[in-house]
Amino acid sequence: MKKEKVKKLEKRMQLVNKNQKKQEKAVARIRSWKKQMFYGYGYREFIKKGEHKLTIKKHITKEEYDNHTTRLSEINKLNAMTNVYNLLDRNGKEFLTYSTKIKEQLEKYNEDSIGLEANRLLINYLSSLSMFIDYGEKYNKKYFDKEKLKEFQKNTNEFYDGHVSYRFMVLMRNYALHYGFPLSIIKQSISGLNGIFASKEALLQFKAWKHVKEDIGKMPNLISLDIHVEISMMFIKHLYDNYVYDIAPVVLKGIEHLNNMIKTNEEKIPILVTFKNKEEFKRGNISVNFIKTKPYQDALKIIDNHPSINIIKK
Numbered sequence: 001m002k003k004e005k006v007k008k009l010e011k012r013m014q015l016v017n018k019n020q021k022k023q024e025k026a027v028a029r030i031r032s033w034k035k036q037m038f039y040g041y042g043y044r045e046f047i048k049k050g051e052h053k054l055t056i057k058k059h060i061t062k063e064e065y066d067n068h069t070t071r072l073s074e075i076n077k078l079n080a081m082t083n084v085y086n087l088l089d090r091n092g093k094e095f096l097t098y099s100t101k102i103k104e105q106l107e108k109y110n111e112d113s114i115g116l117e118a119n120r121l122l123i124n125y126l127s128s129l130s131m132f133i134d135y136g137e138k139y140n141k142k143y144f145d146k147e148k149l150k151e152f153q154k155n156t157n158e159f160y161d162g163h164v165s166y167r168f169m170v171l172m173r174n175y176a177l178h179y180g181f182p183l184s185i186i187k188q189s190i191s192g193l194n195g196i197f198a199s200k201e202a203l204l205q206f207k208a209w210k211h212v213k214e215d216i217g218k219m220p221n222l223i224s225l226d227i228h229v230e231i232s233m234m235f236i237k238h239l240y241d242n243y244v245y246d247i248a249p250v251v252l253k254g255i256e257h258l259n260n261m262i263k264t265n266e267e268k269i270p271i272l273v274t275f276k277n278k279e280e281f282k283r284g285n286i287s288v289n290f291i292k293t294k295p296y297q298d299a300l301k302i303i304d305n306h307p308s309i310n311i312i313k314k
Contacts, residue, residue, distance in 0.1 A: 038275050039065040043268035044290065054288065056273060056281075057265065068261070068272055072291065074254030077143050077247050078299050084135045085240040088128040092233045095121040099226050103195040106188045118196045119181040125229060126173035132236055133170075136243065143247065155239060164215045165231035171212050172225075179206045185222060197222040241306060248303045252311075255296050269293060 040056040041064075047053050060068075098121050102114055133156060141149040159166040176182055185197045200221045203209075209216065216223075261270045272289040275281045304311050 036276075037062070038277065038281075040273040040275070041065075041068070041265075042271055042273065043265055044271050044288075045268070054271065054273070054286075065272060065274070068257075069289070071254050071257040074250050074257075075295055075299050077139070078244065078251045078302065079295060081135065081139050081240065081243050081247075082299075082302060084128070084132050085236070088125070088132050088236055089233065091121070091125040091128045092229055095125050095229060096226055099195060102186075106186070106194050111186050114186055114196060115181070115183065118183050119176075122182060122225065122229075123173075123176050126169065126176055129169060129232060129236065130173050132239070136239055140243070143250075148246065152239070152242075155242070159235045163231070163235065164212075165228040166235050167212055168215060168228050169232040171209055172228075174208055175203065175206050178208070182225065187222060193222070195224065197224055199223070241308075244302060244306055245308055248306070248309055251299055252303065255300055258291065258293070258296055261291075 039060045039062055040058070041060050042055045042057040045053045045055065095118070098118060102109060102118065106114075136152050136156075137149060140152045160170060161167075172182055180202070182198050182203070183196045184199050184202055186195075187197060188194050200216060200219055200223055203216050203223070204213065258270075262268070270291055272291070273286050275286040280286070300311075303309055
């Protein structure tokens with residue numbers, strides 16, 4: 001009798017264990033289903049003002065979704081550096097434009113406002129010059145390898161060692177940051193020496209010029225900074241063009257990927273979507289990645305305008 005009871009108990013325990021395992025698997029499946037995301041690929045259509053229709057053309061795997069987003073994000077590698085370069089270029093041109101206006105129409109301006117505005121624009125340029133160098137090192141290291149970083153640093157070192165205007169502007173930022181406004185003398189004369197100038201005497205009071213101190217010593221007493229800004233801008237343009245040339249193959253692959261997506265999407269601008277389930281999708285609880293084409297068009301234009309790149313259009 002005792003043996004039979006033991007066997008029955010053992011069978012019951014085995015059955016309980018089996019049921020428990022089934023329940024655990026069912027719970028795990030439900031939890032997994034709750035965590036699961038669905039991925040879709042489609043397009044957006046304009047219906048009327050303020051109203052659009054989203055069409056999910058097909059469901060895709062997470063791997064396919066990730067591949068699309070990775071390929072499409074390649075353009076950011078160009079945009080990141082282009083934004084910094086455009087900031088520098090704009091700041092430099094704004095300073096040069098204002099300085100030219102002062103020379104031509106000095107009598108129309110108030111001296112206090114001239115000094116403040118000219119220094120503001122110059123310091124903006126000097127800050128963006130330093131910023132470009134820092135970002136150039138960062139992105140060359142991030143998107144390429146150590147050799148590209150070394151090449152970038154080699155170029156900036158050669159510019160610094162070989163060209164007065166470049167190193168003068170690089171260290172002028174330190175002067176403006178730690179010592180004083182670079183532009184301190186406003187001059188108007190019949191001889192034509194008009195505008196706002198840096199004072200050689202004032203600049204030499206700064207102790208951190210390194211060997212630029214010798215360069216300044218050879219300059220006139222009134223130093224026009226316009227030419228130095230122009231020349232340093234030329235060197236930065238060279239660095240930017242090098243970066244565009246190196247990053248272009250990767251960016252063009254991203255542009256080609258978008259072009260292929262449009263071709264396979266009935267020539268409509270594609271969208272990528274994620275949602276939890278059909279019910280959530282019907283309620284409108286979805287995440288939509290609207291792909292804008294303008295950044296890709298702008299990137300293609302930048303690459304196409306590069307003096308050393310020839311795009312063969314198929």
